[in-house]
Amino acid sequence: MSPDPRDPGYADRVRAEFDKQGFMAFLGAELASIAAGAVEIRLPVRPELSQQHGHAHAGAAWAIADSAAGFAAQSLMAAGDGVVTVELKINLLAPARGEALVARGAVVRAGRTLTICRADVFAVSDGTETAVATALGTFMRVPG
Amino acid sequence: MSPDPRDPGYADRVRAEFDKQGFMAFLGAELASIAAGAVEIRLPVRPELSQQHGHAHAGAAWAIADSAAGFAAQSLMAAGDGVVTVELKINLLAPARGEALVARGAVVRAGRTLTICRADVFAVSDGTETAVATALGTFMRVPG
């Protein structure tokens, strides 16, 4: 974990990038918190996000895990740098039941070109969190 | 690849399961073809599905890869069996530019409890397909 961001304005920058992601708005996801190397995204669960058993689709969990991890990576980069997902694997731990999903992305190792991140996803039900997925992936810096 | 389905009515069954996935309808995905052990899903790309660079978000690619692979697994199972995703890893190969994404899921090995599948995702632009992602994952049978 590298807690030392190169760009002191990283939070505003991540927020601006998040706002450009039409898909996050479409899902209804919100940027819940931003720290250097750690980003949290919250997604209220609606019927549209369901799979065949009525719980939130793993695709929704993957999408916010990817964004939380990717923005955690970007939070440690220089001001002009962009980030793309190289690969991301998710393990599903439990059915995603509850009123919201929360994904917490964190940098495992920030390299010059590649940053490795993990993200944990929780379902929130009546204020209680249950771990529903965990993801591990690779993100590439796109020099600005 | 096991081309021998236990349930001759597998195509209708997969279609019925697909129709229960609110998330697929929400994305606008369609079941394009169903064979024993191989399922294709097509997703017209709209601005709502974009990431910050304007291409389709990897979350959309992951979601249809997951569904194509999972339904390919289910197509080989007995009539009452359900399927859940255990884990799925996706590697992104190129920006998803084009008017539609197509995911082709295929069974690599069908076991009694677990089925391993891959899925390839293509962006379709003016009738030309470009590989944009490839996924490999594990699905579990939920006995009916």
Added chain:
Amino acid sequence: MSPDPRDPGYADRVRAEFDKQGFMAFLGAELASIAAGAVEIRLPVRPELSQQHGHAHAGAAWAIADSAAGFAAQSLMAAGDGVVTVELKINLLAPARGEALVARGAVVRAGRTLTICRADVFAVSDGTETAVATALGTFMRVPG
């Protein structure tokens, strides 16, 4: 994490299983510690374990990560249960330089059939640990 083992003799059982793994002995790996849901394996680095740049081959890191994670899974199972690896993904974080590798496996979620584990691998050099790899995978219980 489930810290409650079903078999109070889990440590002896894991040790006996480890001793049956010819590959661990061949590599020179040792079982360094066993707790319920957490196992540590240590591998002294020798020239035979190298890749083309002279560091320990990622295959050695993967093997001890797999064993540490798999035995962590098994430590929470009933006395007669065996375990097999379903899949394991490893991200390499840094060159594995040092006199030993240490893999720490931990259970993320123990289910009835499947257990999800992670494992972190460190290179030890003059008593200092550097994270060199992190792994995430799925293990299946084989009822005894």
Added chain:
Amino acid sequence: MSPDPRDPGYADRVRAEFDKQGFMAFLGAELASIAAGAVEIRLPVRPELSQQHGHAHAGAAWAIADSAAGFAAQSLMAAGDGVVTVELKINLLAPARGEALVARGAVVRAGRTLTICRADVFAVSDGTETAVATALGTFMRVPG
């Protein structure tokens, strides 16, 4: 798949790199064939390579999958370029029973910095091949 190598001497170069991998020699692995973007490695199975059930340890399968995929990536690179594994996920399909394991690595997409590869591993028994594992991973070019 990019079948057009930048270095016409790629086969000799891959062979020289393979010979530097102490770990491959230690396992007893041999470079069975080299084409542009596709490498095959063969590993005779011995008791030392076993896991607790007597079959070849998944670590041996992972190691030759990693080398077959990584050298497939390197075969398409320029003469001075090296390659490192970023991450590799393996799904185990069946017990590795037989007199040898064969890993076939192939380039899925060769990029400027990153190359995505897959590798399939087979157990050979009396001349018959059984698929025992499939792997998908990311490799990074290290400019020469």
